Amino acid sequence: MKHDVDSTDPVAIARSLLTCPSITPHEGGALDYLGTLLSDAGFEVHRVPFSDDNTPDIDNLYARIGSGSPHICFAGHTDVVPVGDEADWTHPPFGGVIADDILHGRGAVDMKGGIAAYAAAALNHLREHGLEKGSLSFLITGDEEGPAINGTIKLLQWVHDRGERFDMCLVGEPTNPETIGDAIKIGRRGSQNGAIRILGKQGHVAYPDRAINPMRGLAKALTSLFDEPLDQGTDHFQPSNLEIVSIDTGNTTFNVIPSEVRATFNVRYNDLWTPEAIEDWISAKLSSALPDGTGFDIRMEPALSRVFLTRDETLIGNLSAAIEDVTGHKPALSTGGGTSDARFIRNYCPVVEFGLVGQTMHQTDECVPVADLQKLTLIYAAFIRRSLNTDL
Ligand SMILES: [Zn+2]
Structure with a gap:
């Protein structure tokens, strides 16, 4: 030294x-x-x-x-x-x-x-x-x-x-x-991680009428989440942005319709948002996009960087x-x-x-x-x- x-x-x-x-x-x-x-x-x-x-x-x-x-x-x-x-x-x-x-x-x-x-x-x-x-x-x-x-x-x-x-x-x-x-x-900007879970009903791929494939709901859900941005930006910040970073059913077979699918996301958000408001926004999007009978939940990680x-x-x-x-x-x-x-x-x-x-x-x-x-x-x-x- x-x-x-x-x-x-x-x-x-x-x-x-x-x-x-x-x-x-x-x-x-x-x-x-x-x-x-x-x-x-x-x-x-x-x-x-x-x-x-x-x-x-x-x-x-x-x-x-x-x-x-x-x-x-x-x-x-x-x-x-x-x-x-x-x-x-x-x-x-x-x-x-x-x-x-x-x-x-x-x-x-x-x-x-x-x-x-x-x-x-x-x-x-x-x-x-x-x-x-x-x-x-x-x-x-x-x-x-x-x-x-x-x-x-x-x-x-x-x-x-x-x-x-x-x-x-x-x-x-x-x-x-x-x-x-x-x-x-x-x-x-704030950074918020979370996961969306879309719930279906497990079944045999040969009998899809007896199952609910959560992937169909997921496709609609993702389209609605990507459809329009969270906002247009503010005086000091660029627009907020949501990215889906992984999708997983845990399914290792080809003949089973999985019972649920989980998508994880990160949102970089500006001064128009709080983690709570982001959760509400995602929830409203999923509610209107998912077919009747398809359940979902949202899990937000601890908000470490607001x-x-x-x-x-x-x-x-x-x-x-x-x-x-x-x-x-x-x-x-x-x-x-x-x-x-x-x-x-x-x-x-x-x-x-x-x-x-x-x-x-x-x-x-x-x-x-x-x-x-x-x-x-x-x-x-x-x-x-x-x-x-x-x-x-
Ligand atoms: Zn450094």
Whole structure:
């Protein structure tokens, strides 16, 4: 581990983090390194391990400097996804190699690079301006790419139980589609899993009049579910969408009409919907589509990622202005893509997401241009200055 690097150089910090093999659930030295970096700069650093049945133990980190408000939290994760076949990588995935001004390694964009940029921005801010008011904190989990049981959810509760409150949170996930500054994520669609069961009556295929084949009902049900979209989209969200992802009768024979068929689905939904409203919509569709006498039921999985939209004008305004300071362009306000830990943080404070360009995340040869790291650091620094109202 390298502790002799310039603590305000994002490239040096990112290289140190990238040399830690922190594949979930292993801490890999990444939290040790970050903890030392932050405590050397005056942060109060806590290592917060959590465990639970049937999931690996996970180490997490919470660090704060200052005690007043505004309390600005930066959230992220040091764990990374596996590297696949290491031989496929041009440079070793945990080597921290820079070639042609591009830094290579697993986690370069998702999201050790983002953490390095924010740490550099924060430490540089403290060195140049001190902390006249407010607080800065880091909420870093080692379980974002894994089951996410022993990470952000529990760490947020732990901080809350200590009586600490966040005024705003910035998640440093790689959110930009093409170039740094394209987009801030101000919300996420909800994601809801479930299963539809259509009930028939078992029988011999040679005597269909004595049976009810649930597949006939299923065909009508699917047509009605796909017939029209759930909605046309809203100001901040694309249209909601239902996808059937599997169909199964459990039947292994050719001469039996099965008694039931089960179709599982996922719905990505916008701010017009709740899981309850989605269930009602599916139920109404099936009721009108299925032939008389064909029963059905719907089972909704626990709603783990509900839709959310952050409307906090100070947070969005400060980040947008910081991006414009550095790039000269206003970012788009986006809600696209999958879910993230922001869905848990939104229960505690306004949250937005902004980080590196995500194109190589989870891929072989994940990498980040050094120029991107430097630009993101400048944006984060401007965000911290604006949020703490530091005289420029
Ligand atoms: Zn990530």
